[in-house]
Amino acid sequence: MGMALAWAASPSLLIRYTLLGMFNAVMPPISVYLSAQLVNKIANARIHATHFQDILPLILGLWATIIIQRSVGAYIGYGRNLYIRRVELEAERRLLAKAAKIDMGHFDNSDWYDRLSRARRDVSWRPGDLTWSVLGLSGNIVTIVLMAGLLASLHWLLVVLALAASFISLAIESRITSRLYKYFYKETPEERERQYIGDMFVQSRSIKEIRAFVLGDYLLGRHHNISEGLFKQRETIYRSGARISMLSGIVSGTILGLAYVFVAIRGIAGTIDPGGVVLVIGAFTAVSGTLGQITSTFVAVDQHTTFLDDYFSFLAIDPLLPVPADPRPIPSGTISDIVFDNVSFSYPGGNGPAVENLDLHIRSGELIALVGENGAGKSTLVKLLLRFYDVEKGTIRIGGVDIKDMDPEILRSRIGVLFQDYATYELSVKENIVMGWPYRDIEEERIAKALKDSRSEWLVKKLPNGLESKVGRLFEGGHDLSGGEWQRLALARIMYRDADIWILDEPTSSLDPEAESAIFAELKENLKGRIGIVISHRFSTVRIADRIAVISDGRVTELGNHEELLKAGNRYAELFELQAAGYR
């Protein structure tokens, strides 16, 4: 799987640098062999007259191998760095592309969320690290085979010793890394909490409250306790890691010592000539060095398996909501109606139904308001209409077509929604608006109309660079906006989108009352056959709607226009009177 990713990033680069790596891996054995020959020639010079020209070819050969090895090595290093970045970028692109599409329900599952945040955290380096070590493997094998061949030409025992030293350290050291990784894997929920608390100190949403409630010491204390607990666990693991490393060093160092003993005895006895001694020492060192690299490759692969598992299982995550193979189109033009027909739904892991046996018929061209107490199920209706979740019972139909039979992305393209917790894009004002539908050419006229419909023209005039002004404080030169100003931009974004259904979930919570009633009046006027769904707790706003549905415990308990509901004298009338009394 991992290799498929490496291949997809750039097959030609992968092949080129693998072949070059294998070519370069031949250089060290040649170099060791030529050095041995050189030592023999020099030793022989004491017995037989030797001219410099006799050894010159050897020197030139050694020179050439070093030059080739170093320069090709530098080129490989450059190319591999680029290639590895490609792999990292490709891995990240795939992850983000998947994250943008998976069903919202997955985000309610903390196991998936853990997996995603781990994969997201590591995707910027683990695929690269893995590719880097695996790329060197073929070259390492070439070097080992040739070096082992050189050693075997002297004595098989040397090959056995060299391999033994490296395999023992492989076995010992891989234990440390797997333990380390298990630890990092396990700590995720605590580490997430620690980071979450740390973030509170720097996020604009919470910094004010930390001061106002004097929460600094309390939160720091909590952060400190988690950090200390994690530090202690880490200390234990690092300590045992250090002990294991020491043990591995002693074992492999001793085996290396034995090889030197063997070579020394043979050298003194004259059964190995001086060049042979050089060859043994050079080859032995190279074999254990290269086997060390192979060891770390295996360790790296082992280390990254959990990441790869997280990453690929995330990419392979199945949709929760079945997408029809042959989706039915939404009738074009104005939507004739939206019907919630006996709908029931419970959140996965939630306590009890959020919506139960709910019936609601929304007519073409009307502005309908949903009111009800906190947690009554109003926002859930919006999420069901957007098909973030599938209903458990009943159906939702738009223009007579069950939304389960539609392509969810096409369904969403017909809806413009302003969530309660709408997004604030710290980009330019223009982009904030254009993100309403960024897939067509930018039309200045449309932007101007969106600003007018959301009554935000003054906001653009106020900013120094007009539409091009950056908003937010994340980037240099950005202007921070007030809550109401951000909300205006979000509203302009909805107006820019050419949607047939407008949904505003508490659109006016940060707006001043004058702006609120103006926006509502304008919204109603601009509907022009569209369906508008507004969720609000402000009855002064709600009364403008054509009809009002009171939602209570996941059901529609009252339905009608303001006057009708007041006359009925039920919960709506009660709540309206309560709010109205506050203004008298």
Ligand SMILES: Nc1ncnc2c1ncn2[C@@H]1O[C@H](COP(=O)(O)OP(=O)(O)OP(=O)(O)O)[C@@H](O)[C@H]1O
């Ligand atoms: N992701 C979720 N997982 C589990 N339960 C949820 C989830 N989202 C909402 N709920 C629960 O579903 C019920 C309905 O919530 P919903 O957000 O629809 O209420 P609401 O009427 O929009 O409330 P408010 O006026 O506070 O915005 C609540 O009991 C809420 O706790």
